Every structure is written in structure tokens, then in C-alpha cells.
């Protein structure tokens with residue numbers, strides 16, 4: 001498995017926020033994490049990526065217990081795209097993406113052709129090559145989001161965690177970014193609010209409710225009217241989508 005978690009528990013004071021979560025993600029798989037506001041998606045992603053320590057349970061990435069892997073070594077394997085991440089303001093788009101190379105560089109080595117190629121490819125993948133010299137603070141919300149994704153791609157990770165990466169993006173870029181994530185030769189775990197996008201781009205979906213996994217499986221198996229009513233408190237019709245295995249949800253007003 002690329003990523004596996006066993007019995008993860010995390011909370012603050014007396015409140016349990018991630019409640020005994022176990023999951024496994026295969027190499028190359030795109031796993032969607034869905035659930036209502038406050039169900040624990042961001043908290044779980046941060047535990048899986050090693051950005052938070054669980055109170056109990058463990059996470060393995062590429063067969064190694066992440067509690068024992070040095071931070072820098074982990075950063076060479078794992079990238080995390082946060083929800084509306086902040087960046088120092090006085091920098092260009094290219095500078096932000098170059099930061100993705102940090103875990104691969106030593107104090108002695110200069111900027112290499114490999115670093116440059118990774119940055120150029122990442123900018124291209126998010127459609128921001130033309131903006132590479134633009135000042136970060138002048139970008140729109142959606143452009144900033146794409147640059148943060150490019151920074152993660154420049155890291156050349158084997159596993160990528162994305163916390164609502166389609167926030168702020170127009171529909172063209174939502175689809176482009178998720179298609180790219182799905183088609184990349186890496187394992188990704190993506191928290192998403194848009195259930196139709198989750199159905200279109202995720203191989204499997206994990207549903208969180210109050211910190212616990214209440215369903216896990218293919219979009220077809222998971223996204224049923226009963227689950228949508230129970231977990232998301234919405235009435236919906238679910239029909240076969242245009243592609244096999246990708247159901248389409250129509251919410252009832």
C-alpha cells in the first residue's frame with residue numbers, strides 16, 4: 001500500500017475529532033475524502049501526511065511508519081496542498097513554485113537542471129507558465145490555488161494530499177486540476193466538497209461523519225440516495241453518469 005492508517009484517533013480536550021480511522025490507499029490510486037463541514041477531513045489529511053501526531057494509531061507511507069521518518073525525507077515523498085495556504089507576499093509565481101524543490105536540495109548543491117525542469121513542468125501542468133514572473137500578491141484566488149498546486153508538483157512527490165484543491169477555481173480549472181491529479185503517476189488523497197467531482201475523478205471515496213468512516217468504496221457503491229440523506233442531509237437522485245462507474249447526483253430543491 002502507498003498509504004495506510006490504522007486506528008487513528010485525534011482530538012482536542014474532551015472532543016474526539018478523528019475517531020478510530022483505518023484506511024488503505026493503493027499505489028496510483030486517487031482517494032476522495034468527503035463529509036459535511038466539520039466532519040474531520042482536514043484533520044485526517046493532516047494526520048495522514050504527518051503534519052499532526054495522532055493520540056493513538058499509526059500511519060505508514062510507502063511501507064514506513066511516518067512517526068519514524070525524518071521530516072526532510074518525508075517531504076521528498078509527500079506533498080500537501082492546504083486550503084488557502086498563505087505565502088510571503090513579496091515573491092514571484094516562479095519563486096513560490098521553486099520552494100517545492102527545497103526538500104531535494106542540499107546546502108552544497110546549487111540549483112540544478114532537474115530542479116528547473118520540475119518547476120517548468122509544474123507551472124505548465126497548472127497552466128501558469130505565462131504568469132511565472134508575476135508577483136504572487138497580484139494573483140486572483142484561483143491563480144494562487146493553482147500556484148500552490150504547482151509548488152506541490154515541483155516537489156516530485158510520490159504521495160499527494162490535497163485539502164479542497166478546487167476552492168476558488170472556476171469550473172474549467174476544477175476539472176483540469178482534478179483530471180491532472182487523477183492522471184498523475186502518484187497516489188493522491190483529496191478532500192472534496194463537490195460530490196459530482198468526487199464521483200468523476202476518484203477511484204474510491206471515503207465518507208467521514210463526526211470523525212468516523214461511515215462508508216468506503218467506489219463512487220457507485222458509496223454515493224447512494226440513502227447515504228446522501230443520512231450523512232449530508234440532502235434529498236437527491238443518483239443516476240448512471242456518462243462514464244461507467246461515475247454516478248451523477250441531482251440534488252432536489
Ligand SMILES: Nc1ncnc2c1ncn2[C@@H]1O[C@H](COP(=O)(O)OP(=O)(O)OP(=O)(O)O)[C@@H](O)[C@H]1O
Nearest residue numbers: 012017035036037038039040041042043044191193
Ligand atoms: N485545533 C483544534 N482545536 C479545536 N477544534 C478543532 C481543531 N482542529 C479542528 N477542530 C474542530 O474539529 C472539527 C473538524 O474540523 P476539520 O477542519 O477537520 O473538518 P473538515 O471536515 O475539514 O471541515 P470543512 O468541510 O468545514 O473544511 C471541527 O469542528 C473543528 O472546529
